Amino acid sequence: MLNALYPAARAILFKMDAEKAHHFSMSGLRTLEKTGLLKMLSASLEPKPVELCGLKFPNPVGLAAGLDKEANTIDALGTLGFGHIEVGTLTPKPQDGNESPRLFRLKEHQALINRMGFNNPGIDEGLANARSSESFKGIIGINIGKNKVTPNEKANDDYAIAFEKAYADADYITANFSSPNTPGLRELQAAGAAGELLGTLKKIQERKHKETGRYVPFALKVAPDLDEKQITELCKVFRDGGLDFLIATNTTLARDAVKGHPNADEAGGLSGAPLTKHSTEVIGQFHQGLGKDIPIIGAGGIFSAEDALAKRDAGASLVQLYTGFVYRGPALIHEIIKAW
Numbered sequence: 001m002l003n004a005l006y007p008a009a010r011a012i013l014f015k016m017d018a019e020k021a022h023h024f025s026m027s028g029l030r031t032l033e034k035t036g037l038l039k040m041l042s043a044s045l046e047p048k049p050v051e052l053c054g055l056k057f058p059n060p061v062g063l064a065a066g067l068d069k070e071a072n073t074i075d076a077l078g079t080l081g082f083g084h085i086e087v088g089t090l091t092p093k094p095q096d097g098n099e100s101p102r103l104f105r106l107k108e109h110q111a112l113i114n115r116m117g118f119n120n121p122g123i124d125e126g127l128a129n130a131r132s133s134e135s136f137k138g139i140i141g142i143n144i145g146k147n148k149v150t151p152n153e154k155a156n157d158d159y160a161i162a163f164e165k166a167y168a169d170a171d172y173i174t175a176n177f178s179s180p181n182t183p184g185l186r187e188l189q190a191a192g193a194a195g196e197l198l199g200t201l202k203k204i205q206e207r208k209h210k211e212t213g214r215y216v217p218f219a220l221k222v223a224p225d226l227d228e229k230q231i232t233e234l235c236k237v238f239r240d241g242g243l244d245f246l247i248a249t250n251t252t253l254a255r256d257a258v259k260g261h262p263n264a265d266e267a268g269g270l271s272g273a274p275l276t277k278h279s280t281e282v283i284g285q286f287h288q289g290l291g292k293d294i295p296i297i298g299a300g301g302i303f304s305a306e307d308a309l310a311k312r313d314a315g316a317s318l319v320q321l322y323t324g325f326v327y328r329g330p331a332l333i334h335e336i337i338k339a340w
């Protein structure tokens with residue numbers, strides 16, 4: 001029922017400002033979940049479990065970070081069918097993010113441009129929200145980042161604080177060092193800086209594992225705007241540093257595919273259909289360099305089951321949705337799971 005209703009709901013939402021529509025729809029999902037209507041309207045799914053890094057995912061389709069920034073809509077999103085939900089990005093201190101407007105639709109291209117800037121309530125409140133989840137039985141990932149005011153030379157301190165705090169509540173943790181909307185953040189993807197960040201988090205992971213007896217795997221999320229040399233260097237860093245898994249890819253700064261659109265020159269990361277082919281190619285390059293030892297979760301421009309299967313064929317063990325989910329709704333989740 002919900003799959004059939006979504007196109008009409010989207011038509012209404014797309015007449016609103018993009019960020020206001022986002023908040024309205026997330027609030028609506030929470031309300032429907034609390035009343036039980038969301039479960040009544042949602043179609044049931046057959047489980048298609050996938051094991052990754054010691055975790056059993058109910059199905060291969062997850063929600064990418066950035067949609068549930070406050071970690072307060074986990075149960076509702078889980079009811080729609082996601083097997084895993086990655087919340088955040090959460091930073092050590094709360095921050096408002098960049099000035100509005102900061103989210104733009106490019107409907108003709110099935111794309112979005114965002115320059116949100118890690119707006120979030122901070123790691124403590126975000127984790128408290130995540131702990132309030134009651135019905136979701138899937139995997140919860142906590143996506144962490146550095147605060148905007150923290151200089152790059154102290155970025156690892158921010159990641160360490162957030163990682164330490166997230167460890168008890170997360171099924172896995174992702175360090176987001178590839179958002180284009182925090183000044184200088186992508187500089188951390190340089191091989192040396194990435195190795196230092198990986199080493200910092202690995203030490204905390206090893207210590208927490210000894211203290212708690214619980215091993216929480218972690219990922220790094222990379223940008224699609226990496227050349228072949230950078231990918232080769234990062235693969236070596238990730239192998240040598242013992243990275244558990246990789247998420248590829250984040251949004252792109254490229255605009256070639258959307259030239260001429262009124263919003264094409266807006267600053268921020270471009271996501272959606274223009275990223276489909278390139279993100280799949282980047283997944284393939286990383287898979288070739290990492291092999292089977294470091295699994296990949298594929299993201300970027302998934303609008304159909306065919307797009308998801310192409311990422312699987314390129315080397316992804318799981319996939320995540322964001323922009324495709326905005327445009328297609330929960331029907332996309334079901335199509336992918338059925339075809340997987």
